[in-house]
Amino acid sequence: MATQANTSVSPAPALESRRSAASGRIFSVIIQRIALGFFSLFLVSIVIFGSVSLLPGSFATAILGQSATPDTVASFERQLGLDRPIVERYVKWVSSAAVGDFGNSFSSSPANPRPVSRLIERRLYNTLFLAFLSAIVAVPISVMLGLVAALFRNTWFDRALNLGTLTAISLPEFFVAYVLTYFVVMRESFMLTPLGQSLPEWIATPISQMFAFIPNFPILADISSSMPLSQQLYTCFLPATTLTLVCTAHMMRMTRAAIINLLASPYVEMAKLKGASPWKVIWHHALPNAWAPIANVVAFNLAYLITGVVVVEVVFVYPGVGQLMVDSVKSRDIPVVQACALIFGASYIILNLCADLITIITNPRLMHPR
Amino acid sequence: MKRAPASAWCGMIVVCAYMLVGLFAPVIAPHGEAQIFAEPFAPWSAEFLLGTDQLGRDVLSRLIYGARNTIGIAILTTLISFSIGVSLGLLAALTRGWVDQFLSRFVDLVMSVPGLIFSLMLLSIFGSSVWNLVLIIAVLDSTSFFRLSRSVGLSVALMEYVEVARLRGEKLRWIVRKEILPNVMPPLVAEVGLRFCFVFLTISALSFLGVGIQPPTADWGSMVRENATLITYGDITPLLPAAAIGFLTVAINFVVDWFLDEVSGLKEEF
Numbered sequence: 283m284a285t286q287a288n289t290s291v292s293p294a295p296a297l298e299s300r301r302s303a304a305s306g307r308i309f310s311v312i313i314q315r316i317a318l319g320f321f322s323l324f325l326v327s328i329v330i331f332g333s334v335s336l337l338p339g340s341f342a343t344a345i346l347g348q349s350a351t352p353d354t355v356a357s358f359e360r361q362l363g364l365d366r367p368i369v370e371r372y373v374k375w376v377s378s379a380a381v382g383d384f385g386n387s388f389s390s391s392p393a394n395p396r397p398v399s400r401l402i403e404r405r406l407y408n409t410l411f412l413a414f415l416s417a418i419v420a421v422p423i424s425v426m427l428g429l430v431a432a433l434f435r436n437t438w439f440d441r442a443l444n445l446g447t448l449t450a451i452s453l454p455e456f457f458v459a460y461v462l463t464y465f466v467v468m469r470e471s472f473m474l475t476p477l478g479q480s481l482p483e484w485i486a487t488p489i490s491q492m493f494a495f496i497p498n499f500p501i502l503a504d505i506s507s508s509m510p511l512s513q514q515l516y517t518c519f520l521p522a523t524t525l526t527l528v529c530t531a532h533m534m535r536m537t538r539a540a541i542i543n544l545l546a547s548p549y550v551e552m553a554k555l556k557g558a559s560p561w562k563v564i565w566h567h568a569l570p571n572a573w574a575p576i577a578n579v580v581a582f583n584l585a586y587l588i589t590g591v592v593v594v595e596v597v598f599v600y601p602g603v604g605q606l607m608v609d610s611v612k613s614r615d616i617p618v619v620q621a622c623a624l625i626f627g628a629s630y631i632i633l634n635l636c637a638d639l640i641t642i643i644t645n646p647r648l649m650h651p652r
Numbered sequence: 653m654k655r656a657p658a659s660a661w662c663g664m665i666v667v668c669a670y671m672l673v674g675l676f677a678p679v680i681a682p683h684g685e686a687q688i689f690a691e692p693f694a695p696w697s698a699e700f701l702l703g704t705d706q707l708g709r710d711v712l713s714r715l716i717y718g719a720r721n722t723i724g725i726a727i728l729t730t731l732i733s734f735s736i737g738v739s740l741g742l743l744a745a746l747t748r749g750w751v752d753q754f755l756s757r758f759v760d761l762v763m764s765v766p767g768l769i770f771s772l773m774l775l776s777i778f779g780s781s782v783w784n785l786v787l788i789i790a791v792l793d794s795t796s797f798f799r800l801s802r803s804v805g806l807s808v809a810l811m812e813y814v815e816v817a818r819l820r821g822e823k824l825r826w827i828v829r830k831e832i833l834p835n836v837m838p839p840l841v842a843e844v845g846l847r848f849c850f851v852f853l854t855i856s857a858l859s860f861l862g863v864g865i866q867p868p869t870a871d872w873g874s875m876v877r878e879n880a881t882l883i884t885y886g887d888i889t890p891l892l893p894a895a896a897i898g899f900l901t902v903a904i905n906f907v908v909d910w911f912l913d914e915v916s917g918l919k920e921e922f
Contacts, residue, residue, distance in 0.1 A: 322764050329761060334777055448909075452901035454853055456860050456876060457894035460883055464891065471886040501884060589768035593857050597880075607769075608861045611776040619776040626769040634764075 311642050319635040326627045327379070330620050331372050375620075384621035389613070398621045402603060406625065408505055409595070409602035412518055413587050416525035421580055424530040428537025428579075433564070435542060443534070450531035455590050459524040459597040463501050466520065468493040503598040521598045525590050533583040540575035544568055573644035581637030585630045656910055663906030670900050674720040681713040686868040693882070702889055705879050711889055714870040718893060721865065722872045723900070725786060726852040732790035733851070734844055737797025742828060742836070744798070745805030756802070759795045767792050768854060772863065780863045785855065793851055800843050804836045811835075838915040845908035849901040856897050872897050 350358075359365050366374075378385070384398035431440045450458070472478045472490040481489070499519045509517065544550065545568060553567045592604035599605070607622035609615075656664075673680060682701070683689075686709060694704040702711040744752040762770070771788050778784045808814065809832065817827050858864030859873030867874060872893035879890040 322761075325761050326764055329765065330773065333774060448905055449898070449902055452849065452905055453898035454856050454860070454873075454894055456857070457891065457898055460876070460880065460891055460894065464883055464886075464888065467884055467886050475886045585766060589766045592768060592772070593860065596861055607772060608863065611772050611780075611861075611863050614776050614779070616776060619773055623765070623769050623773040627765045630766050631764060 308642060312639060315635065315638050315642065319631055319638075323628060323631050326631065327376050327624060328372070330623050330627065331375055332368075334616060334620070335368060379621070379624060384624075385617045387610075387618050388615045398618050401606060401618060402621060402625070404507065405601055405603045405606050407507075408600065409591060409604060411505075411514070412521055412525070412595075412600065412602060413584070413591055415515070415518055415522040416529060416587060417584055419522070420526045420529045420533060420583075423526075424533035424583075425537050425576060425580070427530070428534045429541060431534065431538045432541035432545065433560075435538070440538075447531040447535050450527060451535070453528075455524065455528055455593040456597050458527055459520070459594055462520050462524055463597075465493070466496055466499050466501060469496045469498065470494075501598070503600040505601065518600075521594045521600050524594050524597075525587060528590055529583055529587050532586055533579060536579040536582065537576060540579055541568070541572060544572055544575065547571075570644070574641040577637045577640035577644070581633045584633050588626050588630060659906040660910035663903040663910075666899065666903035667907065670719055670723060670903075673716055674723050677716050677720040681710075681716040683710040683713040685709075685713060685717040685870050687713070695887075696889075702892065703887075705875070711875075711879075711892075714875060715872075715893060715896065717870040718872045718875060719896070721869055722852070722856065722859075722897075725782065725865065726848060726855055729786045729790045729793070729851050729855065730844060730848045732786065733793040733847065734797055734840075736790065737794035738801045738840060740794070741798040741801030742805045742832065745802045745809055746824070746828070746832075752802075755798065759798050762792060762795050768857065771854065771858065772861075775858070775863050780866060782865060782869075785858065785864055789851055789854055793847060793854075796847060797840070797843065801836060801840060804839055805832060808832050808835045842908050842912045842915065845904050845911070849904050852897065852901060 375385070382399050384402070387396045387398050387401060390396035427443065431443050434440055468475075468490075472493050473486060478486050478490060500517050501520065503517050503521050505514055505517045550563060550567055553563045558567070591602065592608060594600070595602040595604040596608055603622050603625060607619060607626075610618035610622065689700070689704055689708045689710065692704060692706055692708040694700050694708070696703050700710050700712070702715065705711055705714065740755055744755045770792055774788045774792075775784065778788070814827060814831050817831050822830075855864055856871075856873035859871050860877050862874070862877060864873060865871040867878075875893040876890050882890050
């Protein structure tokens with residue numbers, strides 16, 4: 283009966299109601315995804331917290347060493363609250379972590395407490411600054427290159443790009459970082475290297491002059507908040523370039539694959555056979571469906587940036603969260619490691635959530651009710 | 653085999669060369685792995701072809717022994733990861749039900765934390781030793797083998813020849829060995845190559861960070877870190893181990909690219 287009533291009224295209100303139904307559906311899907319994101323964040327926090335108790339035997343003896351006296355072990359456990367039941371400890375940890383309190387670092391003494399949050403605070407800003415810098419350069423470049431490579435696939439341009447990016451993703455990040463460092467070093471000392479000395483002077487001189495054109499970027503990126511923004515950008519140049527290079531390679535390859543996949547779909551074939559211009563095929567038929575895969579690729583690679591940032595920060599002694607995490611792993615400062623892992627894990631989940639939301643919002647099937 | 657492109661051939665030759673160097677390291681290396689000579693940071697010379705490192709050990713010998721250690725550990729890790737991932741993946745694909753649900757949700761959970769971060773955290777808890785490193789990376793990395801073998805296994809299990817074997821009354825073990833494994837292998841073999849690259853890069857990164865393979869074992873990642881200061885003096889020696897890592901992964905990628913092309917049987921159209 284309801285369908286009959288619907289068909290009898292004029293088409294405009296029907297379309298209106300269907301449109302609002304569609305937006306309602308989008309809304310509920312979005313709410314669902316956000317809830318799912320919070321749920322995975324909750325699970326990840328359990329994993330991060332729970333993995334400490336995976337350690338066979340007592341945690342305290344593992345940290346303090348086998349020779350620790352029972353008294354030391356007991357006081358260490360009391361200090362960390364390890365004598366409390368695990369559920370109680372988890373609730374306490376996660377509720378204070380939610381308001382930014384991660385407890386004290388193992389390196390703190392009663393007289394000189396070192397809260398984890400204070401250690402991380404400034405470094406988190408630095409890491410985000412570096413990741414943001416690399417992302418705003420890498421994302422547009424790689425999406426453009428990926429599109430172009432997909433459109434002109436199997437041409438020499440595509441092949442060259444493929445070879446270059448394959449090499450870039452196969453190299454360890456620290457190799458890329460040190461090669462860049464090496465170039466900056468060479469601006470002054472090319473003539474002193476064995477290569478510079480063995481080459482005849484008429485070759486060596488121009489090469490050394492070319493190296494001299496490279497600005498003297500700082501090899502140790504010791505950024506500080508007191509610097510003006512331009513100075514911060516200049517200091518970050520080498521780490522940001524390294525991250526951009528590696529990230530662009532990954533992102534470009536995946537964008538290319540996603541677009542090629544899309545161009546193989548029947549409706550693109552149909553549009554082509556219909557005689558639509560290549561530009562129109564891309565703009566009207568392929569692109570509306572391409573946002574979702576592109577968003578996924580971008581989110582995936584920004585998440586990749588998270589792991590890349592750890593290595594790059596260590597190479598350039600950049601005061602970020604990654605470097606702090608590595609130092610804490612070496613000294614087995616568990617509270618700091620857990621806090622860093624939670625921050626990295628949360629940003630990974632948030633990035634994926636954003637990709638999901640973009641997928642939903644740009645999905646033509648949800649946007650245009652039939 | 654004859655139709656393999658030049659890039660695949662180069663890749664295979666490089667991989668074989670690395671294997672030979674790794675296997676015959678003690679024969680090829682001019683000096684011992686941890687043998688210490690008088691002069692640290694010696695320049696390239698006839699006796700020490702690539703100079704010596706910060707403690708006075710021959711860099712070339714360490715590079716050669718590093719091939720054995722780094723590649724060996726990465727192969728071991730990949731094999732463990734493969735056997736865990738594929739057996740659980742096929743188990744999930746064949747039994748379905750709660751086993752599949754449980755394993756899949758667990759894998760989703762593990763994969764929702766970036767691998768390097770997860771392994772750093774586990775290393776801080778268990779401590780850095782080679783065995784911990786191998787097991788942690790193998791378990792974390794088995795998730796991708798699980799996903800692939802589960803999805804391929806699911807589609808193969810629906811095939812008619814599996815149904816026929818089941819109706820014929822064959823045992824599960826026979827079906828897995830004779831019908832399913834041969835059909836899921838090609839994509840898995842390609843995945844082994846890619847995962848090896850990934851594991852290899854992860855282990856090198858962790859060693860570079862100083863929490864992976866510990867000294868005095870010669871290893872490419874830590875060799876870069878220990879001598880990194882030389883780069884600021886314009887010496888490329890510390891870049892060599894890193895380049896060795898990159899060279900091998902590029903070579904493997906070339907071989908895998910060709911193999912995937914060959915197995916899928918469909919070249920890109922247009």
